[in-house]
Amino acid sequence: MTDNPFVETTERSELRAAVAGLAAKYGQDYFRECAREGRKTDELWREAGQLGFIGVNLPEQYGGGGAGMYELAIVMEEIAAAGTGLLMLVVSPAICGNIIARFGTEEQKQKWLPGLAEGTLTMAFGITEPDAGSNSHQITTTARRDGSDWILNGQKVFISGVDQADAVLIVGRTEDAKTGKLKPALFILPTDAPGFTYTLIEMELQNPEKQFQLFLDDVRLPADALVGSEDAALSQLFAGLNPERIMAAASAVGMGRFALDKAVAYISDRTVWKAPIATHQAISHPLAQGKIELEMAKLMMQKAATLYDAGDDWGAAEPANMAKYAAAEACVKIVDQAVHSLGGNGLTSEYGLAPMLSLARIARIAPVSREMILNFVAQTSLGLPKSY
Structure with a gap:
């Protein structure tokens, strides 16, 4: 360890070197070949998961590295520096993994975090909507109670990697029956859920990871799909x-x-x-x-x-x-x-x-x-x- 905050610790330097070595093994040619052939960067993703890079920020008790965002940023930077930037690193372990680790139930953590850490499961993040854009307060995807279940309806746009994800962390809004006010809430939606469909958005980008528009048509989710509190989302x-x-x-x-x-x-x-x-x-x-x-x-x-x-x-x-x-x-x-x-x-x-x-x-x-x-x-x- 070092007392100088401007010099990376031995552990972080070793992580940086290890990730750089893995990324160099694949390189930009591999990344571009995957994009041209319509393949995913599965080999790189799988090996990064096996080496502990993908889940380096997630808690150790759930299969992660027990480090933090500083270390995951090292992973992202070094992979991108080799011409093999993996967009799903931003989404799956950083956004979804952090939210579930901090606010999920014990059951949700046990179900999702080990796979997210290993890279054997991936999760997309659905927030952006056609008419809301950056204004998350204007999200119109709604979730209403039906007994103990939730029923979701709405659309999302420019959602990355849905075709390679096992689930999408959806940002919706619940309707309070007493006040009529809409409150944002987060739901884990499996990509094979009935009523959930998505279409590819054609982009002028040479990238294996694609963008999609999502459609939620009376998607029924169990009560435990809600992450955290519906009032504090x-x-x-x-x-x-x-x-x-x-x-x-x-x-x-x-x-x-x-x-x-x-x-x-x-x-x-x-x-x-x-x-x-x-x-x-x-x-x-x-x-x-x-x-x-x-x-x-x-x-x-x-x-x-x-x-x-x-x-x-x-x-x-x-x-x-x-x-x-x-x-x-x-x-x-x-x-x-x-x-x-x-x-x-x-x-x-x-x-x-x-x-x-x-x-x-x-x-x-x-x-x-x-x-x-x-x-x-x-x-x-x-x-x-x-x-x-």
Whole structure:
């Protein structure tokens, strides 16, 4: 162990090296081949689970590693840095796993957490709706009581990995019979439940993990499908959204590192007028700037993870959102500059940078747009009037 908070512990350094070794074994070629052939990255996911990487943040008594979001962010960053970013890492162990571990019943923990930790079970997360977008207060998916059961109706959109998930953690709203007020609630919905269907959303992305629209038509769930309290789900929901932002930042940092490494290797080797083009400041300075911005985003991500792991949900919210914003902006700029640094080669299949132009853009849009993060910072950090 070290007393210097800016130097990773031996355990974290060893985890980082081990994950990097696994990711390098597969690499971007494997990831792109899976995307082209319509296959899932099952081999990588399975091996990551067997090595304990997927569930590193989940409690040991349920098969996890007993660590935290700092360690899971290391896993995400290193896998993304090898060109094999796994979107379901953001969803299954980070959002769903954390929520169930903190708010689930003992039966729910026993049923789901060991599989989520091993990677033998995966869970998608259903919050976004066609007419609600980022405004979770306007969710219209409803859950009503029918005896001891729940009946769910509604739609979700841009839900990742449903075709490879065993269940979806659905964000709905219960209707209080006395007041008529709608209250958000979380339900575990098995993907084979009657009345639940989903359709593929065609995307211009080279990614094995797909996006779907969900339809819930009188889906009947037992009473124990409800996670936590139906009256306290808003706080429970945000306990899952902080990890989501941390993992989105880790993914963007990893993608940025991948593109930066590609660019540095190329400009160091590419010679024009008897000198490597890296000697030209017009080429080197934008990449140096990208490196600085990426490292600053990473520090904020680590701050957010440290606060979250200490149990400070509110304290983690500001750095988690800031980290996601900063990492996304740095990643997009680095990918664009990397492509430009390679010239025509930046758009070839050989160098693998062109597909990242669209993948990196996701970081600015999802899971929350940069504009909504700016709204959050303006309102909560600066104390400015709410603008929406």
